[in-house]
Amino acid sequence: MVGKLGLIIKREYLAKVRNRSFIVMTILSPLLIVGMIVLIAYLTKINSNEVRVVSVLNESSFFQKEFKPTKGTSYVHMDGLTLEEAKDSTNALGYDGLLYLPNEKDVEQVAKSAYLYTKDNPNTNVIQQLESVFQKQLRQDRLERLGVSSDQFSRVEQPFDLQLSTFDGERSVKGINEIKAFIGGGFGYAIMMFIIIYGGFVMRSVIEEKTSRIIEVIISSVKPFQLMLGKIIGTSLAGITQFTIWLISASVLLLLAVTFLGIDLGELSGNSAMTSGAMPGMSQYAAMDSDMIMYAKEILDIPWALLIISFFIYFVLGYLIYSSIYAAIGAAVDNETDTQQFIFPIILPLMLAIYVGFFSVFSNPHGPIAVGFSLFPLTSPIVMLMRLPGGVGEGGVPLWQLLSSIGLLILTFLGIVSLASRIYKVGILMYGKKPSYKELVKWLRYK
């Protein structure tokens, strides 16, 4: 019997791996992904090198030295022109905008009646920069009027960062929760993608057996359950092969891209962190060397062994649960278009897990929502992995939660596989009409 299962696994694996679209996808995907990364890195590099030029027409006596060129913006001073002339020449020179400061008697009035003229909608970075210049000047001016000297002012302006520490007295750094959640989220996301892609493969392979009418020939030699299991395992092995190839070739290609094109990955990661907005504190502090070491230490402190072992457990159980449902759906229908109605309820908990993960687990990894979804078996493979980088025990996931989550998952696995195999057993021999949910329930009772 084991021998037959082995035969089925081997056939399913080879059928999948030899498939032309599979080969194409396996070769193309890393190229596409690396291409995307290189493109994004290149674009951000261009973007950060681009300098916006704003011409300034200052008729007032204030703000004479405040508009100093910064990394992204430079200023051209246009003195002695009228507003119209300044507008025309700004346009003619192709600058990004014209800042106009009219002649007023005090700084408040100047600021109030200042205008930025642009061709179309102005760049937000430019506006922010200009606003901050005004703000700083106004604040200084107001404080001076209250009797604060400029020397005192510059001391007041000293930036401040809150020192962070755990109860154990270790220093901690900002954003580490987010980093951990991202690592966990990565694992969770990988599980979801794998389930959706390879679950779909399992389903299509079942449908193919039905439509090619080979199914009855095969189940006269092996038990339907063996066939289903062999199919699920064989397909997942093909998937693991594909992932391994991707991982290896993507890292090789990335390495090549980095060495030959000279793209700075640090820049890329700093930028992506800023744009994603999830780690607002990151970009500022990542630059600081001492904090860099802290981050490295924190990342190394993430319980990798635990994470990888539980990734494996949750991955296997989650995949088996979902792909057996996919197999049952494939058995119940005659063609792929009929599957839509049944697939939606499967994808729903997966999507929910990802969204709950991103919106709730990241900010509050041990809150009631995170706990609930990491116990619920259909979402736990994803949500629990987002929580786990915090470790198990104090400050992390309580051990009982981890164990009961795995326990519930195993129970669900047994339940779902037995239900799915019953539907599968009946469905593979049914041709013709698409069954309703009511009929599927009826099938469960057949012997």
Next chain:
Amino acid sequence: MRLMLGDQYLIFFFIAIFFPSLIFFKGGFLFLWDRGLIDQIHIFEKIVYMDHILVAKNVSKTYGNYTALSNISLNIPKNCIYGLLGPNGAGKTSFIRIINQIIYQDSGEILFDGEPLAPKHISLIGYLPEERGLYKSMKVGEQALYLARLKGLSKTEAKTRLKYWFDRLDIGDWWNKKVQELSKGMAQKVQFIVTVLHQPKLLIFDEPFSGFDPINANLIKDEILQLKEQGTSIIFSTHRMESVEELCEYIALIHKSEKILDGKLSDIKKAYKNNIFNVGLHVQHNEEALMKTLEEKFNIMAPKFDGTEHQLDFKIQLPSEQTAGILAELSSMANVNRFEETIPSANDIFIQTVNNKDNGR
């Protein structure tokens, strides 16, 4: 009855010696006793069912409210071709699937070669389902090898046998072709080979000739007969009656989940014949008067007269099988050039029985 003293001693002796030893050897003795009885029962059953490859006793199967089989009992003898007939949806496929242990009966028992049907028998059965196909994107040889190995053949064994069969059916050069390149009939040949390759004791063919052109259908028919010669028992499910007539020794007719007829085809035909004879007379003159006398004396059906050939054909219903009287009488009237009994065809029996059943007779 009063026991004598000696007897009492004997009983005491018996109890004293035998009982402890019985307790001592309890496990062993009971074991022997048990096994002996079971063996006896098995031997008894084996004697009864020895010459049957498959015996079904009161097999029933329902799907929800739908009854697929109700109380079907069949005895399928060894080394014969057994026709399982019935209209579409009668329950044939359900019965065959139960034999193949694809589904299970709700009640009743099935004996395979004298033993209760068990998973180990799967490798002794070859099944060609009506709904049959092959993996489209797999190569023919690889696929045949896979299916053969699922039946339990080793790789080398499967390869040698496949080579033999591929040559035998003249498809040796298909080994590396993909199934999607084959025509339907070609794929059917591959399926036939895969079905018979593991040399099963029982072969089940469900509509084996569908999809074959007449030449290849004949080829397959000859192969089936050859397999029967080699000692295989064959169940043949179909509603194509002409092939039943040619192949089957025994038939069972299943209709609306019930068995309504079974037995040896020749016996059934005998039971269904109704002493109707086809008669041909060569009449030189005065055929109308002859007709009249005949119609008065006998039960004449479908008379037809060909004036140019002077040939009068009709059917005649006799009260019994005896033909001596009628033959003498007919030959005194005219020259008898044809006189044959009409034997009902399997098709007639099929239609008649099914109709009778439907009309509640």
